[in-house]
Amino acid sequence: MELSSILIVDDMEASLARLERLLREAAPAPQAQVHAAADLAGARGLLQARPFDLALVDMQLPDGTGIDLIHWMRAHAPAVQAVVVSAFAEEEAIFSALRAGAVGYLLKDRDDVELVVALRSLQRGGAPIDPMIARRILALLPQDAVPTPAPPVQLSARELDILNLVAQGYGNREIADLLGLSRLTIESHTRNIYRKLAVGSRTAAVFEARSLGLLP
Incomplete structure (x- = not known):
């Protein structure tokens, strides 16, 4: 996947700044463009106005949830890959996001280097899943x-x-x-x-x- 145009959807300024910095490390190309939205309405507006390769989506937003946005993207912007980056690690939220169409689920409390590695894996066609979440998924599979x-x-x-x-x-x-x-x-x-x-x-x-x- 090319990481030349990326949308971050998060209403916390500190999280926005951190994710943009990590994206610059993961996709250091000078032409890479990073845009931000603080709510669903802003994200939908940007997604309708221009093409994106990737959307990093928080779960809790002022006017809805990240799952709401991913469902909307599946219908209106299917070419954009969605990865959840959230502080929430509840199984119901994780599986709801994956079933809605998210290609990955990362946790905000991970170290910067872990998140950069996960974001870089997208460029190789990977599906970044936080290790703790991956273990939960494996535990649910038939043994x-x-x-x-x-x-x-x-x-x-x-x-x-x-x-x-x-x-x-x-x-x-x-x-x-x-x-x-x-x-x-x-x-x-x-x-x-x-x-x-x-x-x-x-x-x-x-x-x-x-x-x-x-x-x-």
Whole structure:
């Protein structure tokens, strides 16, 4: 992912300043543009006015929640990747954000260097998840090999191949090269995977597929 145009949505001035500084470290290109909004209304206005590569979204905003904005983005700005950066680590909020379409969930109380590494991973097609949150997700996955009924969701062999590569951290361009397909074909398959799993992001697709037994 290119990090040339980024939107930070947070109503705390200290958080805005810190995230902008960390983004400058993660995406040091001089042409990178960082914009800020303090509420949902301001964020929607900016998203409608110009294209963005990434939105860093706080969970609690004066006129709603980050999940409200991510739902809106899924319908009105689907090309923009959303990553939650929040002080809230409740499971319900985390899974709601991922299911809404967030590609990552980071915690504000992490050290600067940890957040910079996580943000840089986006440029390689990664899905940054705070380690503590990742452990919670893994703890919810099946831990035994007890046979389960066939899942109601059926993915094609090609879709499963792509989803397995997504789970390994490959981006669409890398998957296209590995499978000998065009990037547009991979994106088409990815959209079908999202539709079948009723999710809006790579992270949520992998989580949902594992919970259904479609991925190891």
